[in-house]
Amino acid sequence: MTFPIINCTINSKSIQVCVDPSRTLMDVLRTELGLTGVKEGCGQGDCGACVVIMNQRAVNSCLVLVGQIEDCEILTVEGLAQQGRLHPLQQKFAEKWAFQCGFCTPGMLMSAYALLIQNPDPSEQEIREAIAGNLCRCTNYHKVVEAVQETSQYLMANQKTIGVWYG
């Protein structure tokens, strides 16, 4: 069987993927594309470890068929750092100890990123709701919330946005 070619943009790079379109996006990102920052926690949309950004929205990549990303823009945790510098979100996560084992962290970062696209000045409640789909067994979440709050404050104080923050 020949597979259709899927044209998409992943971490700002135009990519053509030629795989079985019924495989999950999570599987293809981790395997053929080597983006192992995307984690498989449950594989069924319950834990959020696999969250990536698809067309500016957080999605569970384990619930997206790779064929469905045709003409879409995907952002994974590997796409956050720019020119050797950590994204402010990553910087704040590190400063605030917003992770311990780190397994949930890529998904947390992407859910937080997606929130800050839509809402650059979220309340604590809004942050908690945005990460409601990201389970963490280590941190009890509060440091994650603080990291997101400080990121939004930093971006606003420096008149930067979640997507354009360097330079």
Add this chain to the structure above:
Amino acid sequence: MQVFVPKTIAEALNILQDLREKAKIIAGGTDLIPHMRAGSIQFNSLVDIRLLKLSYIREETGYIAIGSNTTHSDILNSCIIQQNYSALHQACQQIAAPPVRNRGTIGGNLANASPAADTAPAFLVHNASVIAESTRGVKNISLDEFFRSPGKTALDPDELIVEVHIPVPEKHTSSAFVKMGKRNAMAIAVASAATQITLDSDGRISEARIALGSVAPTPIRATEAEAQLIGRLIDTQAIASIEYAVNNAARPISDIRASAEYRNQIIFILVKRALLRALEHQNAFIVSE
């Protein structure tokens, strides 16, 4: 697994007619893909409806038409829904979590026909109907007749939900949806209740709709309780008076989430909360005896 991506509804319907039970329609995939992963599937093809332009919320004369591929997040972003269909808005708010709401669709939620489907009680009190198409034509199915048993609907295997219609509510109508889960998010409902109340110029209830989720093989209306509210002034007595009828309508089972006894215990409380929440909107105040 073969994946078809039809570019028109006609193309989709032809594929479904050819393959029938061997094909499953995939929209957001939030229910379907976990089923596929669990291996408990009898189909070998998928029909992806993403190119069929079924993602919209349109004002028509006398009703709103919601495309079946409209996501729960799209519903939350809709001012029309937020202002006029609180039960549906609140139901979508309480589904899972943002990444699931960004992909899951209202068509999929109804077609999957879980007894715990969150949008179902809301759509039931909003008097919804499902518009389904096949190569044989178009069907308009009242949601009251749509759910047959857990996971089974009135749809034929080759039918595709294209739209859900909800009539424009009368004046002085308000609604609400309340859900009890084992946690605040990412929880399948242990029990849920939706209400829609219309008041006449004397403040008496002229229309009442009450729907219950997760307490029967399908989402259901508590029609006996509804009838008992008609013509009454809303007060604590009126609400208390329907407890027996609500409990009679519920026939829950025990499962991994809760016992039947617990569900029986809480369902009227949820209905009461949903009634009070709906009535808050109308600045109606409850006269206590």
